[in-house]
Amino acid sequence: MSNIVPIILSTLATGLPLFLIASGLTLIFSVMRVLNFAHGALFMIGAFLVSSLLSGRAVAVPVFVGAVLVTGLAVAAMSVATERVVFRRLYGSPEVVGLLASFALLLILSGVVQLVWGSDPRTQAQARGLGGVVRIFGNETATYNLVLIIVAAVIGLALAGALRWTRAGAKVKATAEDRVMAEALGINVGLVALGVFAVGGLLAGVAGSLLAPTVSIDPSLALTFIIQSFGAIIIGGLGSVEGAMVGALLIGLVDAVLVVVAPGLLDYGVYIAIGAVMLVRPYGIFGATARRTVQA
């Protein structure tokens, strides 16, 4: 089928950037048990920051990379601030309280963005040299799509690797599994929480600044990818980075296939994916099963 390669490319091009956003969300959830709505706002701030840094102009690739890193660090700092001010005190509350606190944060951050940058839409030009197309197996795809795919894949591998093979990663996983025991074993849980928020913020900021050249940068950006990111981590299992990757790719795949097969169902793409997975595994593909509280 001549459609296979374009479908694979679309899947990767849609799914991997989505993974960038979803990975931060799921990481924060694993430790804090909080689904951070404000993550979308951090993503949006990343896009606005990079466009302000570069004044929307096309710059050389190294400059662009530098701007992306600076933005990522700035957003990471903001994320850490939100942890200290808001989420730290909410440990022990019902999960929903954290959700509502993050929703409040979303409103606040969106309001601040509108105050600082106004609500006029703007765009960021592509970095010089990244604006063309490449041919892969006879199919054209935008060079930048390829860049996004590679960057997101590398980040994903690095994240998964760090969680699996480093001591810091072990501490994160321990805290995620059982916070009280981790603390009892001498792990500085506060530092882990801080670190997780920092990395989550970094991921959001990097995602925002990387995607900035492809979208309209305006206050609605915070909500644009939220539903799909939530969908990705629900499908993959809350708290699992591998799950976020699988979930994001699945959503990308469903979208890519629907465009060809049943364009009328595109709106429902995410929901179809979620529904199908939920029926088989209610806690997501990599989610815990019998370990969780049993409902009669």
Add this chain to the structure above:
Amino acid sequence: MTGLNRRRPGWSTPARRRLRTLSSHPWRTVPLLIAAVALVAAACGSSGGGSASGSSTGGVVKLGFISTMSGPLAQIGDDMLDGAKVAVAQVNAAGGVDGGKKLQLVVKDDQLTPATGAAAARTLVGSGTKLIFGMLDSSICLAVAPVVQSLGGVTIGTTCSSDPLVGPKRAAQNYFSLAISNTASCAATAKVIAQEYPKLTSIDVFGYDYITGHEIATQCVNDMKTDGLHVTVHKSYFVPLTSESFTAQITALQHSLSGPATGRALFLATYGAGTTAFLKQAAPYHLTQQYQTVITNGGYVSSGEALNGSAPAVWDAYEYFPTVVSNSRNSAFVKQYEALKPADKFPNDWSYEAYMGALMYAKAITAAKSTDPAAVAAALAKISVTGPLGAVRFNPATHESTIPTLVFQTTGDAGSPMKLKILKYDLVSPTNQIVSSGS
């Protein structure tokens, strides 16, 4: 253990004794009672009293302005308000209305929600401001118009374009629509495109997946057929309203194209962020260059602006563009608008619509020599106001305005303040005649 022996008041306890326990836990009941009182006070306070005083107190005539002043679309509401402010300033500088009374705007936020817009309208009309205008979204116009009607007021919808709002069987009799309807804008677009590209044979559609998006796409294509073009829809893709990632659709479109660009058109039934994102993501493929022309409908200018000079050549159909004409009225409008909001620099369609709305009210009030809604409504059906793009009046039967549709082609221009420059334009009258053209 003694506590367990005392019986709580249950079903068998006489009502008297049950009621006494209401005050047995003051820490719980007191805040509830306070809150209940505050509740009633809030219901009172939120509508600012219920007396229906006249719209004019002494030498002031109030116009109620409702639009989206908060949230992601706040900019549009802001632009509309600025246009209205320019109109009010102009009218007051020229001596006011109805023998010297000054115009004043009362601004309310609808938060892009029909219920909030309707509540704002009720508050305004309830407190005596019975002349309402503004509103951005058709669902809000549809909620506000019947409310204002039932309370005896008049509404001018400056931006809403939905068909049930106009016509002899419209949703509210005292509703006047300033903006061009979807029907009119499609008819005008088709007319111009048929003239510019008589050899068009296929159209690819990319739009938002909602009723109006589908309707506009279908309507415009049909109108083109009526105007003599032998076009068929080749490919069409509709995306969710909040989506901004279109790789799949763009590559699919790219794939489906073959042969020279002549005879092919791309119709974008999106607006705002969707149009911007599409054009950005299509740029690497030079997708728009593989079509003879790109057409869109409605508020494209903000997307074109956002593209910062890299916008391709796109036909749009709306009502206004600052550099289309250079007469004294337009210069005055543009200059006063720039003075109001230096950062904003220039008015757009929404500002123009609100500007004209306020001017229509001013003229109607003076013509009717009163602010009584019935008299003003009657006057609105008769008066005509000459604005930057010519004279505008309301059709007495349908309450649609005679604003000509501006069908214009722009391309990105990094040097100009609007980041866009006009390549060609046509002003099309409501009777679908091309009134003037230029480039």
Add this chain to the structure above:
Amino acid sequence: MVRAPFFTRPGGRPPADPGRGPGDPVLPAGLASARLNRTSPWRTLVLLVIVGVGGTLLLGGVNLFTWSTIWIYALFALSTNVLFGWTGRASFGQAAFFGIGAYFVSFSPMKSWPAPVAVIAAGIVTAAAALVVSGVTRRSSGLSFAILTLVVGQVLYEVVNLTGSLGGETGLYGITAGAIGPVNVATSYRAFAFYTIIMVGACVIFLSWLRSSYLGLSMAGVRDSARRSSSLGVPVAGIHAIAFGVAGAFAGIAGALFAQQQTTVSSSLLNWSFSGDVVVMCLVGGMYSFWGPALGAALYTWLTTAGFAGSANANLYLGVVLLLVVRVFPGGIAGAGTLARDWVSPRLRNHWPLAEPGGAGRHD
């Protein structure tokens, strides 16, 4: 083991509250005892009559319209709290049921049925829909449940958005409240306000009776610990389903009343942001109190009609208020009194140690 029909009301006092220390989770001491059901349907009836009739007679003009809106949102919030505060399942899709109720009464022939009949029919239809959704989501809990319900709500929203005969995103207008015999409630604000108060009042009395029955107690038990309740013989899945059905039914009734009041509906009624709004109402008002959500609804109505109106930063202020509530007032407005008492009375005791230890929850 408690062996009594669910619908009877328990007698006796709730056990004395053991008190909580500084390291315990967020809820202050008094709220724990407040969590046990203390609402009496008679008290509710009296309160409703006084506030309802009093308010409707005292207010006039457009204020009566806002008054009716407050009651409708209050019913919506109270119904959501059946699932949220009573049973501990946070559903972010309640707007879908509100919307189903609203759209149900927007079409003929339902439009011309006597208004209360149409509204009750809407409630029944919505209850059925809620039970279906409950079945679909029965295996999930906590955040998975929240997101699944959000998804269900969004699917319904998209369906309405994409269906021309449902008006799409522009919506429908011209909805009428059918006459009840010779009486037409839509003739005046006051008439409609009385009608709203009677309908909402009946629902609220039912809810307060439900809350104070064994069924309500079981819901609290299921909320606090599903495992323990299940081991006590409480059918947890059944309780969840009943809670969902009740919440859905009354959300549908609220939506139907809303449509009759506004005379227009649009797909924005089904959006997840409205679902989020109603959960916020419950939280801000106080999810552990019976009346809390009603207070939250009143605040919300005020915010959307008068408060912050015209300010471009409305969302910012709303976010700050919400954050304050979440951080400082976990019990919401209704819990403010107990919060204040818990803050004040230990300090009073320290000053005058010979004074009687007071406060509810101790032996009276």
